[in-house]
Every structure is written in structure tokens, then in C-alpha cells.
Amino acid sequence: MSQSRKCVQCDAAIVGRSDKRYCSDSCRHLANNAVKQQNRHERRILQVNAALRKNRSILKQLSPQGKTTIPRQYLELAALTSAT
Template sequence: MSEKKCPECGAVIVGRSDKKFCSDQCRNAYHNNLRAPVTNYMRQVNNILRKNRTILETLNPTGKMKVHKNRLIALGFNFSYF
């Protein structure tokens, strides 16, 4: 029977026959690396949304005013995300 190797570090796996990683650290690192691009994109979108929300709250604390589009643009409001 061939030796199974850890997909993260390449170490030989000892233990159960259905074990895929040599340690919890390798398992976590492997799955974190798989999710990294998605997580980074979500973080960027959340930052844009947070900035938009802050701009709106600053200009319109009661939620009943109209704000001119040029003023929002000047403050960095991103109209692609709302």
C-alpha cells in the first residue's frame, strides 16, 4: 500500500486510513488557503459598503433629507455598491 501524503505540507500521514491531513494545523491552513480569494473579495465589498453607510449617516442623520449626487461623489461614495 502506498504512503499517503498531506496535501498541505507533503508529510507522510500516520493513523486512520481515511485521514487526509497530518495535523489540524495543516487542515486549517489548507482550507484557509482555499477560501482566501473569496474572503478577500468579501472584505473589500464590506469595506466599500461600510464607507458608503458612513457617508450617508454623516450627511443624513435623520434619514429624511435629500443629498445631491455631486456631494456624495466628492466624499467618495461608490454608486456601484449600495
């Protein structure tokens, strides 16, 4: 039983080993780079979310009512002393 297999990246027919997923090294590199790019993007989103969470925590500590002006020096000091 021979089932034609297709490249995960470009849908071209695959010739070779039965566990081969890509038609060429080029397609394999493209697919792996896309995964790496997605991982970088997801990591960056996590970093931004962590920074926003930290900033909101600092603002809540310094301004519980949320309706005041906080001098920049206080914010910078709080950012240095708060845990990440």
C-alpha cells in the first residue's frame, strides 16, 4: 500500500524515507524558522504582559485611588525595588 505523502511546507510529493516530513532542506528550514519566529513572538508577548502587570502593580501601590499624579522618581524607584 503506497500512499503519496506531501511536504508539510509546500505540499510537494515526498520521495524518500517513510518518516520524512519535508520535500527538501529548504522547506525544512522554512518550517523550522516559522516555528522559531512564532516562539519569539509568543515570548515577546509574555514579556510585554509581565511588564504591564508589574507597572499596574506599582501604580496600584503608589496610587490606590488611581486618580493622582505620581512623580517620575517615585515610579523609577518603585520599578527598581519591585520584583519582576
